[in-house]
Amino acid sequence: MNPASATIISEKESEERIILPRKNYDFSSDGANGKVIVLKPSPSVTNLDQSFDSIVSPGTGRQSGYLVSSESGLTMVDEAWERLRKSFVYVKGRPVGTLAAIDPSAEALNYNQVFVRDFFPSGLACLMKSPPEPEIVKNFLLKTLYLQGWEKRIDNFTLGEGVMPASFKVLYDSHRGKDTLIADFGGRAIGRVAPVDSGFWWIILLRSYTRCTRDHMLSELPEGIYGYPIEIQALFFFALRCAKQMLKPEGGGKELIERIDKRITALRFHIQNYYWLDFTQLNNIYRYHTEEYSHTAVNKFNVIPDSIPDWVFDFMPLRGGYLIGNVSPARMDFRWFLVGNCVAILSSLATPAQATAIMDLIEERWEDLIGEMPLKITYPALEGHQWRIVTGCDPKNTRWSYHNGGTWPVLLWLLTAACIKSGRPQIAKRAIELVEQRLSKDGWPEYYDGKTGRYVGKQARKYQTWSIAGYLVAKMMIENPSNLLMISLEEDKKKAKPRLTRSTSWSC
Structure with missing residues (x-):
């Protein structure tokens, strides 16, 4: 050591x-x-x-x-x-x-x-x-x-x-x-x-x-x-809102609450406007002009339409949408990340309409995102040149394995919570039924491999504690939806309408 x-x-x-x-x-x-x-x-x-x-x-x-x-x-x-x-x-x-x-x-x-x-x-x-x-x-x-x-x-x-x-x-x-x-x-x-x-x-x-x-x-x-990836952004937003709930105005808490409110407002505006992708927005990006100048620019991050990967056009249904992986100047990570999208729903970072669209996407692309064993941590997997650059040729993160498109049963609790909050518990019930067919028989593995999650991961540990706990939490929430209150925040009805310049929203 x-x-x-x-x-x-x-x-x-x-x-x-x-x-x-x-x-x-x-x-x-x-x-x-x-x-x-x-x-x-x-x-x-x-x-x-x-x-x-x-x-x-x-x-x-x-x-x-x-x-x-x-x-x-x-x-x-x-x-x-x-x-x-x-x-x-x-x-x-x-x-x-x-x-x-x-x-x-x-x-x-x-x-x-x-x-x-x-x-x-x-x-x-x-x-x-x-x-x-x-x-x-x-x-x-x-x-x-x-x-x-x-x-x-x-x-x-x-x-x-x-x-x-x-x-x-x-x-x-x-x-x-x-x-x-x-x-x-x-x-x-x-x-x-x-x-x-x-x-x-x-x-x-x-x-x-x-x-x-x-x-x-x-x-x-x-x-x-400030972190940039959607998972860190959503967790950060969730943590800020939880902290605000537990803070008291006394003893310096008022100043902290005010600072949190400003950060939440900026972060909410940034994610809801710049990370959201549905069929309409994808078509808009596809038609973007580049090198636009001034505050009237539509293509605010100068995204090159030719940089949109081919798989996105086939993956995006007419009904549905999701928060993409990352947004930065001249580049967007269009991959689907389950944790970031579900946490965005639970924390009310996603609007009710966006939450509904995320559920629609899961139903429309069930074979891709759920497959034979829930749940795909990210979609699609990186392959070839992209895999070599992003993962450094990591043999554990080959396509459809581990963090590169692997299937993680622990995420069942997160999907279940997001489904219940979105009023779509039937999606979670269907996923739980799939898990119950194999997870215990396979020895509660850490993750599964393959495009549909058919195979126990090549380096997956058996009897993984959070795979076990994730199943229990999902079952208890489906049987008693009031348990959702422990891990869900309702939309802030008093939220101020953001008056933000681009630089302010970008700094979050």
């Missing part, structure tokens, strides 16, 4: 301990110099670890990291709950998160960590359960907030104060004879990708927890706490 790759926090003897199957790791053999980074907490969160002990619910008293019981004769829902509970990770007998996957047939790699993004559907499942089990969500929020407050360094770079870890885990330090908590802020990720979305998912989960429990103590803790 490269010491610059992860933030390693040495715990006191009496401090936290995650009870997991123990494996000795010799830290001296990792990296070039074998040094272990010991970080000091920032002043703003010095007492946050104590908050974990004082605010958290009483512990379960369990002494094992995994709950084990017989799975014979279980329904798919019962099996899913059993496997979800087996993934629980404990600190001092208290659940604080879920392992990414428990696949005994494959090397652990980083799947034995608690990921902020991956935990989101697990947390929702526990909140939507009847009766709810919010303790693990509360503990997770506190623990990740505690880790967020530490100094974050990758090589010689210090990340911003608000960056949440991508994941955390506990290793047994044989030199100290105790467990050591390790937070990864992207330094160990493939491609060293910074966890920009972790903080957004954290805020949205906090709002869901507060909505479910009516417990405002967490969101009111003192000192608690």
